[in-house]
Amino acid sequence: MKISVTGLGKAGLPLAAVIADSGIDVIGIDLDKQKCQMINKGYNPIKEEPGLSELIKKHGGKKLKATSNPENAKKCNVHIVIVPLFIDENKKPDFSLLKKAFENIGKLAKKNDLVVLETTVPVRTTETFVKDLLEKHSGLRAGIDFYLAYSPERIMTGYSISRFKDFPKLVGGINKISTEKIFAVYKKFAKPVKVSNSRTAELAKIAEGVYRDVNIALANELFKVSEKYDINFWEMKEAAKHQYCNILEPGNVGGHCIPVYPWFLINELKVPLIKTARILNEDITEYYAKKIEKIRGKRIGIVGLSYREGVKEKAYSMSIDLIKLLKKKSYDVYGLDPLYTKQEIEKEFGVKYLDNFSKMDVIILMNKEFKYKNRLKKIKGKVVDVKNVLG
Amino acid sequence: MKISVTGLGKAGLPLAAVIADSGIDVIGIDLDKQKCQMINKGYNPIKEEPGLSELIKKHGGKKLKATSNPENAKKCNVHIVIVPLFIDENKKPDFSLLKKAFENIGKLAKKNDLVVLETTVPVRTTETFVKDLLEKHSGLRAGIDFYLAYSPERIMTGYSISRFKDFPKLVGGINKISTEKIFAVYKKFAKPVKVSNSRTAELAKIAEGVYRDVNIALANELFKVSEKYDINFWEMKEAAKHQYCNILEPGNVGGHCIPVYPWFLINELKVPLIKTARILNEDITEYYAKKIEKIRGKRIGIVGLSYREGVKEKAYSMSIDLIKLLKKKSYDVYGLDPLYTKQEIEKEFGVKYLDNFSKMDVIILMNKEFKYKNRLKKIKGKVVDVKNVLG
Numbered sequence: 181m182k183i184s185v186t187g188l189g190k191a192g193l194p195l196a197a198v199i200a201d202s203g204i205d206v207i208g209i210d211l212d213k214q215k216c217q218m219i220n221k222g223y224n225p226i227k228e229e230p231g232l233s234e235l236i237k238k239h240g241g242k243k244l245k246a247t248s249n250p251e252n253a254k255k256c257n258v259h260i261v262i263v264p265l266f267i268d269e270n271k272k273p274d275f276s277l278l279k280k281a282f283e284n285i286g287k288l289a290k291k292n293d294l295v296v297l298e299t300t301v302p303v304r305t306t307e308t309f310v311k312d313l314l315e316k317h318s319g320l321r322a323g324i325d326f327y328l329a330y331s332p333e334r335i336m337t338g339y340s341i342s343r344f345k346d347f348p349k350l351v352g353g354i355n356k357i358s359t360e361k362i363f364a365v366y367k368k369f370a371k372p373v374k375v376s377n378s379r380t381a382e383l384a385k386i387a388e389g390v391y392r393d394v395n396i397a398l399a400n401e402l403f404k405v406s407e408k409y410d411i412n413f414w415e416m417k418e419a420a421k422h423q424y425c426n427i428l429e430p431g432n433v434g435g436h437c438i439p440v441y442p443w444f445l446i447n448e449l450k451v452p453l454i455k456t457a458r459i460l461n462e463d464i465t466e467y468y469a470k471k472i473e474k475i476r477g478k479r480i481g482i483v484g485l486s487y488r489e490g491v492k493e494k495a496y497s498m499s500i501d502l503i504k505l506l507k508k509k510s511y512d513v514y515g516l517d518p519l520y521t522k523q524e525i526e527k528e529f530g531v532k533y534l535d536n537f538s539k540m541d542v543i544i545l546m547n548k549e550f551k552y553k554n555r556l557k558k559i560k561g562k563v564v565d566v567k568n569v570l571g
Numbered sequence: 572m573k574i575s576v577t578g579l580g581k582a583g584l585p586l587a588a589v590i591a592d593s594g595i596d597v598i599g600i601d602l603d604k605q606k607c608q609m610i611n612k613g614y615n616p617i618k619e620e621p622g623l624s625e626l627i628k629k630h631g632g633k634k635l636k637a638t639s640n641p642e643n644a645k646k647c648n649v650h651i652v653i654v655p656l657f658i659d660e661n662k663k664p665d666f667s668l669l670k671k672a673f674e675n676i677g678k679l680a681k682k683n684d685l686v687v688l689e690t691t692v693p694v695r696t697t698e699t700f701v702k703d704l705l706e707k708h709s710g711l712r713a714g715i716d717f718y719l720a721y722s723p724e725r726i727m728t729g730y731s732i733s734r735f736k737d738f739p740k741l742v743g744g745i746n747k748i749s750t751e752k753i754f755a756v757y758k759k760f761a762k763p764v765k766v767s768n769s770r771t772a773e774l775a776k777i778a779e780g781v782y783r784d785v786n787i788a789l790a791n792e793l794f795k796v797s798e799k800y801d802i803n804f805w806e807m808k809e810a811a812k813h814q815y816c817n818i819l820e821p822g823n824v825g826g827h828c829i830p831v832y833p834w835f836l837i838n839e840l841k842v843p844l845i846k847t848a849r850i851l852n853e854d855i856t857e858y859y860a861k862k863i864e865k866i867r868g869k870r871i872g873i874v875g876l877s878y879r880e881g882v883k884e885k886a887y888s889m890s891i892d893l894i895k896l897l898k899k900k901s902y903d904v905y906g907l908d909p910l911y912t913k914q915e916i917e918k919e920f921g922v923k924y925l926d927n928f929s930k931m932d933v934i935i936l937m938n939k940e941f942k943y944k945n946r947l948k949k950i951k952g953k954v955v956d957v958k959n960v961l962g
Binding site: 303304334347348350373375376379380381383384385387388390391392394395397398401402404405406408409410411412415416417419420422424425426427445449451452453454456457460 | 694695725738739741764766767770771772774775776778779781782783785786788789792793795796797799800801802803806807808810811813815816817818836840842843844845847848851
């Protein structure tokens with residue numbers, strides 16, 4: 181058996197490395213040639229991922245060969261696709277990367293091959309969009325001549341390797357035989373759990389994101405309620421906690437996952453609760469901005485620019501939304517994040533570099549960036565602490 | 572020390588019994604004279620509550636004296652109020668029972684007494700409505716001459732006695748000294764946990780109800796989503812489960828608590844998520860009714876009439892809403908519930924007694940009433956199983 185993994189990003193590379201580590205030959209495919217070279221030399225391009233550097237050092241260029249040429253996957257009999265699916269400004273998914281990936285695989289796919297999608301997608305994508313593309317480009321019949329299944333990645337940067345061990349890996353085919361096939365393959369490197377079909381696995385993945393989005397929106401709403409009644413939200417949250425009640429932490433929701441998945445349902449069905457939650461979470465920057473307006477002064481510092489502490493990733497970062505909003509209101513905006521250099525901050529986020537906290541009129545602490553905790557504590561009265569880092 | 576407990580219902584009587592069992596003399600006050608007589612003779616009027624009969628048998632008429640005359644609480648120095656707070660058809664709370672209770676206590680309260688509210692109430696009720704009433708009728712100053720605090724009951728019929736042992740008992744005064752006072756008293760019979768003030772405890776109690784309401788609404792919404800995509804919701808829910816995701820069971824939400832508490836916030840503040848959730852849960856009977864419309868035939872059986880299995884309680888039972896809805900649509904409605912006799916079903920619910928399952932065109936199983944499981948399984952195709960009892 182030889183497996184190709186298309187997409188060597190934050191989700192694909194740990195998967196490819198884990199498969200290689202189980203003793204299977206892996207061809208990793210990524211458009212980024214420089215990244216492929218790095219991997220083949222044994223260097224890990226995702227430094228934030230514990231355990232990944234060891235695996236890349238061990239298998240890069242050997243069991244795990246990275247390439248930008250999809251044709252190098254010709255000899256593979258299992259093809260896994262794990263490329264990103266972004267949404268555009270109208271919240272519609274942009275399938276272009278997925279389309280390209282499956283066109284390439286369609287051209288290579290042989291009889292009895294297994295094709296697997298791991299990207300989180302709208303329900304039924306595997307059995308419709310993916311199936312159609314593969315059949316068109318291969319001339320073979322999905323579920324008969326070759327097998328087609330879905331298995332959602334459950335990556336969280338910083339925990340990706342351990343999640344392969346700790347989380348059950350859902351697998352569901354477009355038909356029964358495809359489910360059996362993916363189960364047999366995946367049990368060589370993960371803990372697969374069969375579900376009835378690919379769409380059940382697709383919805384399960386979306387549902388777990390939606391669950392978090394709705395519960396964070398509830399926390400945000402209860403946070404606002406607490407402020408109205410002059411109650412310490414964090415104390416109230418703790419007091420309400422027991423085996424049947426676990427209010428999550430409020431705050432801004434960023435990253436590739438939770439801000440995206442709810443739209444897969446909202447676009448297709450009437451889901452008023454899920455939609456209300458998403459809009460509430462998107463509007464939370466407005467709420468922070470309104471808090472700032474109550475404070476005299478125009479110099480605003482933002483600490484924490486990436487979407488989450490410890491992950492160098494701008495995608496769907498609420499700090500970017502907040503910067504945009506504050507600039508529109510003519511504030512003088514400064515930024516700081518330990519993952520970005522002064523130059524990167526100025527260039528990529530379009531703000532001044534924040535080096536002197538005491539010069540700011542207010543500082544917004546946007547994620548759990550503990551690094552500056554003590555410095556910020558000294559000026560606590562000036563800090564809007566979105567994640568209660570200062571305690 | 573002698574404690575009065577006003578309200579000997581499903582929440583008040585277990586509390587009074589637990590206090591008596593700790594060795595403290597309790598005067599229980601309830602308008603229902605017959606119930607008081609029963610208790611004084613050692614008979615438990617709430618049969619569904621495990622452990623309660625033993626306590627009433629042991630202490631009724633001795634350590635726990637029940638009476639309909641509030642003046643019998645004259646010698647008490649701690650006064651606990653735990654009467655129900657209903658909402659009317661416009662979702663506004665009806666404070667009349669609370670008003671009456673605190674008027675009576677105001678007339679009796681002496682210097683250094685402690686007054687405690689346990690009923691779930693809108694935020695700030697203790698420090699405004701209750702305080703004003705007590706001061707008016709006692710001529711004393713709350714927080715100075717006497718102490719005033721809030722401690723939410725966390726009763727669930729069937730688990731009320733064990734909850735006193737397992738759940739932390741939040742206590743918060745209208746000022747610091749009131750918090751200290753209630754803590755000192757409550758630790759004699761419960762596990763009190765101090766919070767900053769009464770309103771923090773009030774919101775914590777509402778928040779735990781709201782948490783469940785929102786999460787059940789999410790489950791209902793995902794249930795509908797699953798039906799649209801022809802996915803087995805229960806399988807999907809199980810597949811999505813892990814340490815960060817726990818989708819609750821969908822279904823109808825009844826009883827005195829969860830359908831009521833969200834309105835305490837919705838009435839006062841802008842809480843779009845909590846409101847959307849509440850309305851979704853109220854409209855779930857419409858969803859069931861629509862399912863029925865797809866089936867030919869007019870004879871509808873409803874199994875499970877009380878708001879929850881095992882609790883003989885009509886309050887806010889969704890079965891009543893459903894019956895109303897179906898009758899309006901000219902269905903021929905039959906009902907069955909092991910807690911109610913044939914006569915009670917016909918009289919209290921206004922439906923025919925359901926004795927022959929096979930004569931029905933469809934049966935709706937509204938709660939986890941396992942008693943008829945095997946009989947219902949035989950006609951599974953005809954059953955709309957709201958709580959997935961039949962599996």
